[in-house]
Amino acid sequence: MNTSNTMNQIINKALLLIAIALAIFHLYSASFGVMPAYMQTSIHWSLVGSFIILNNSLKFKFGRLIDIIIVGLIFFVSFYNINLQEKFIQSAGIYSKNDVIVGIIALIIAIEAARRVIGIILPLISIIFITYAYFGNLLPGMLKTAPFTINRIGIYLFTSNDGLFGQTLYVSAQYIFLFVLFGSILSLTGAGKFFVDIAFALTGGIKGGPAQAAVYSSMLMGTINGSGAANVVTTGTFTIPLMKQTGFKSAFAGAVEAVASNGGQIMPPVMGAVAFLMAEMTGISYGTIALAAFPTAALYYLTLSMSVYVEAGRKGVTSLPKDKRLDARAVFKEGWLFLVPLLVLIIMLISGYSAQKSGFYAIIVSLIVGLIKDPKQITVKNLIEAFFSAAKGIAPIAAACILAGVVMGVLNLTGLGLKISSLIIQISGGNVLLALVLAMLTSLVLGMGLPTSAAYMVLAILVAPALVEMGIPVLAAHLFILYFGALSTITPPVALSTFAAAGIAESNIWETGIQAMKLAIAGFIIPFIFCFAPELLLIGDISQIFITIFTAVLGCIGLSIGLGGWFLRELNLLQRILVILGSIFMIVPNILISIVGFCLMTLILYTNLKLAKP
Numbered sequence: 001m002n003t004s005n006t007m008n009q010i011i012n013k014a015l016l017l018i019a020i021a022l023a024i025f026h027l028y029s030a031s032f033g034v035m036p037a038y039m040q041t042s043i044h045w046s047l048v049g050s051f052i053i054l055n056n057s058l059k060f061k062f063g064r065l066i067d068i069i070i071v072g073l074i075f076f077v078s079f080y081n082i083n084l085q086e087k088f089i090q091s092a093g094i095y096s097k098n099d100v101i102v103g104i105i106a107l108i109i110a111i112e113a114a115r116r117v118i119g120i121i122l123p124l125i126s127i128i129f130i131t132y133a134y135f136g137n138l139l140p141g142m143l144k145t146a147p148f149t150i151n152r153i154g155i156y157l158f159t160s161n162d163g164l165f166g167q168t169l170y171v172s173a174q175y176i177f178l179f180v181l182f183g184s185i186l187s188l189t190g191a192g193k194f195f196v197d198i199a200f201a202l203t204g205g206i207k208g209g210p211a212q213a214a215v216y217s218s219m220l221m222g223t224i225n226g227s228g229a230a231n232v233v234t235t236g237t238f239t240i241p242l243m244k245q246t247g248f249k250s251a252f253a254g255a256v257e258a259v260a261s262n263g264g265q266i267m268p269p270v271m272g273a274v275a276f277l278m279a280e281m282t283g284i285s286y287g288t289i290a291l292a293a294f295p296t297a298a299l300y301y302l303t304l305s306m307s308v309y310v311e312a313g314r315k316g317v318t319s320l321p322k323d324k325r326l327d328a329r330a331v332f333k334e335g336w337l338f339l340v341p342l343l344v345l346i347i348m349l350i351s352g353y354s355a356q357k358s359g360f361y362a363i364i365v366s367l368i369v370g371l372i373k374d375p376k377q378i379t380v381k382n383l384i385e386a387f388f389s390a391a392k393g394i395a396p397i398a399a400a401c402i403l404a405g406v407v408m409g410v411l412n413l414t415g416l417g418l419k420i421s422s423l424i425i426q427i428s429g430g431n432v433l434l435a436l437v438l439a440m441l442t443s444l445v446l447g448m449g450l451p452t453s454a455a456y457m458v459l460a461i462l463v464a465p466a467l468v469e470m471g472i473p474v475l476a477a478h479l480f481i482l483y484f485g486a487l488s489t490i491t492p493p494v495a496l497s498t499f500a501a502a503g504i505a506e507s508n509i510w511e512t513g514i515q516a517m518k519l520a521i522a523g524f525i526i527p528f529i530f531c532f533a534p535e536l537l538l539i540g541d542i543s544q545i546f547i548t549i550f551t552a553v554l555g556c557i558g559l560s561i562g563l564g565g566w567f568l569r570e571l572n573l574l575q576r577i578l579v580i581l582g583s584i585f586m587i588v589p590n591i592l593i594s595i596v597g598f599c600l601m602t603l604i605l606y607t608n609l610k611l612a613k614p
Contacts, residue, residue, distance in 0.1 A: 015054055015055055019384070019390070023391075026173075030356040030357065031360045037167075038085040040173045041165045041169045043173075048391070049071075049074040050071045052113045053071050053113060073109055077109065080102050084158075085159070100150075103157065103159070107164065111127065113399050114400065118396045122403050125446070129406060129407050129416075132145075132414065132416065133148050145415070153410075157409045162405065163406070166405045168454075169398065171453065172397055172398045173398075176453055178359035181386075182366065185363050185366045186338070187389070188370060188377060188386045191335075191338035192235070195220040197326055201330075204325035205319050205320070207313055208311065210239065211312065212309075214235070214256055215301060215304055236505075237504055247315055248311065250507035251507040251508060251515050254507045255515035256519060257505075258516045259490060259519045259520045262486055266296070266483060267297040269345065271290070273453055274456050278478055278482070291538060292475055292537040292538055293537075296483075299522050303557075307560040313568070338369060341363075341365045345359070345361075348362075397451045407462075418465070421463075421466035422466075424439065425466055432532075435467065439463045439484075440480075443480075443485050446458055447484065447488030452486045456485050473534055480528075490513070491517060492514075498516050521559055521563060522559065526552070529587055536548055536552060554586050555585075555594075558582060558583030559587075561605070562577075562580035563580065567605050578600055578601075583601055584597070585600065586601065
């Protein structure tokens with residue numbers, strides 16, 4: 001017993017040391033220590049992989065011993081990769097049997113680490129892809145590949161820029177960890193409480209104020225957080241009970257938090273770090289991506305906010321009593337400094353600084369703000385806790401990124417990526433709408449259980465090329481797959497954000513999931529619209545952009561009313577169907593169809609308004 005306790009204490013200390021080393025390494029590499037990509041990813045994985053294994057230990061006899069052996073192997077293969085990459089410069093890519101063995105060990109460890117921290121889905125997908133690479137030469141038709149040996153597959157996935165230590169893990173090592181750390185430091189300084197308080201202060205006088213506050217506080221934290229499920233756990237523990245206390249059903253309260261937290265992944269400026277990843281994948285500048293993503297993200301939150309208002313009206317939930325409301329001026333005066341790190345981040349990014357440098361200075365400014373606001377919070381102990389929180393936050397993302405490298409490597413080795421694109425085009429018969437539906441379903445399935453950034457990377461390789469080939473603009477195609485990759489975390493059967501919210505709300509998972517899909521309806525419709533009407537992405541004639549966004553705003557408001565079934569009084573089923581139909585017509589980027597939709601929606605709502613009057 002004592003031996004077990006001693007071992008646990010040693011492991012806990014090791015975890016803290018790894019978390020500290022991880023933070024120091026990334027702060028150093030983001031500021032003074034620029035290094036080659038293979039070195040950055042190898043050191044990053046040696047620390048994150050070790051953290052994953054020790055923090056998610058095997059639960060049987062000798063499990064700890066096996067964990068320690070695996071940690072030793074993680075450090076070995078990571079630094080072996082550094083030496084191998086440097087050797088390749090001299091040997092022109094010639095490798096030995098030992099290189100192959102180490103590569104296969106690295107692959108097995110990556111799959112096991114991912115299994116421990118993100119579950120079985122992505123490891124299974126990776127194994128299926130590896131199996132395809134080996135047996136693909138036996139398949140008929142367009143899926144047939146050239147024959148590949150285990151040696152060829154193993155060394156390619158170990159050393160290639162598309163493999164384990166390739167560009168997908170590099171994104172985690174270069175960008176994502178810094179923003180996870182930024183979020184942890186912001187929480188340490190008290191910024192999270194400020195975001196919640198300012199949201200409550202601004203929405204306290206509106207029907208369903210606590211739910212409105214949940215929407216906007218979760219949005220502010222979600223864009224930085226990088227994980228919808230993590231954000232649910234962070235802000236939902238406070239917002240969900242308060243929504244229930246004010247009269248909202250448990251399932252609805254959980255769904256609001258899940259949808260609001262998840263939307264942070266599509267909300268600029270950070271978009272859960274996907275904005276920087278998308279810039280890398282597409283060659284489009286960060287500024288262009290962030291600007292284009294803003295109108296659609298705003299429509300997503302407008303629909304959610306309006307849905308909350310409608311539900312509050314239907315359930316008779318009023319605004320907060322005046323004596324319980326927060327004074328927005330007082331809250332802002334007290335906490336405006338917490339906005340400075342975000343402003344520094346945005347200004348530096350827009351000014352052309354790298355995401356690494358911008359993230360580094362945003363973290364430094366956050367610490368300075370924390371020292372100004374409450375020096376007692378910025379202690380060594382609290383900083384170590386923030387580092388540990390950041391290590392826990394990056395663990396599932398890095399694990400997913402390293403296996404996304406396996407998928408990408410197999411796709412490029414076998415040519416399957418081009419074949420999948422061709423398959424989507426072939427099945428759709430050249431019909432763009434059908435191709436988008438297929439892309440949506442693929443994105444929802446492949447995104448299940450994955451952090452948004454990892455889901456986006458897989459989909460950017462598998463699905464986006466087909467959409468681009470069919471004539472959809474590159475930016476629209478990539479934002480389309482991002483939307484549905486993100487929405488997979490609230491879409492049953494594997495809906496991590498919904499599961500987390502339902503757990504806090506103590507509600508039925510399926511009921512919460514259905515509510516979440518209703519609340520996120522704009523997220524399911526708008527991506528189809530901007531693929532046909534890039535004006536929603538601020539591309540095109542200024543007058544047409546204005547008209548498209550204006551009608552989309554009215555349409556999203558109408559959707560909320562139609563799905564919620566209330567506008568000053570209950571709507572009957574026919575009225576709801578007609579309002580939803582009119583709202584969709586309003587969102588469609590055709591002026592005649594939008595006019596028809598406006599007339600239909602206005603007629604129904606005006607009739608309901610007249611009936612509501614005594």
